[in-house]
Structure formats: structure tokens, C-alpha cells
Amino acid sequence: MFARNEFKRSFHPKARAVLAAAQRRFAAWVDVRVARWIERCARNAEAAQGLFPDQTSAGEFGMGRASSRILPTWG
Numbered sequence: 001m002f003a004r005n006e007f008k009r010s011f012h013p014k015a016r017a018v019l020a021a022a023q024r025r026f027a028a029w030v031d032v033r034v035a036r037w038i039e040r041c042a043r044n045a046e047a048a049q050g051l052f053p054d055q056t057s058a059g060e061f062g063m064g065r066a067s068s069r070i071l072p073t074w075g
Helices: 002-007 013-051
Strands: none
Touching: none
């Protein structure tokens, strides 16, 4: 019963600022890692496109059309 009251006790104002700064640093760190991952995926996709130079584009097979024409309609 008393533990709940201890848990709801507010932090010292300086501690809040320190925690907020740590949260922003962590978010920036995650953003950098995600950006690097996306760049690596893009480089891999570009490299893979060079492996199959004589493939026809998806537009020639009608893949560029609206997806509603491809999906079946259930009655």
C-alpha cells in the first residue's frame, strides 16, 4: 500500500532534465543507426539491380497498374 505512494512521488526537477536529455541522446542514437541501416539496404538494392541487367522492367508486365485490378474480388 505504501509502495504505491512511494512510486508516485515526483522526481527532483534536475533529475527530470537529466532524464529528458538522456532520452533525447538515445533517440538521436537510434535515428543514426536506422539511417545507416536504410542506406545499407539502398546500396544492397542498387547492387542487386546490377546483377540482372537483361531483366525486363515490372512496368512491361503490367505491374505498374492499380492493385485493385490484380486483387480478386470476393463476391
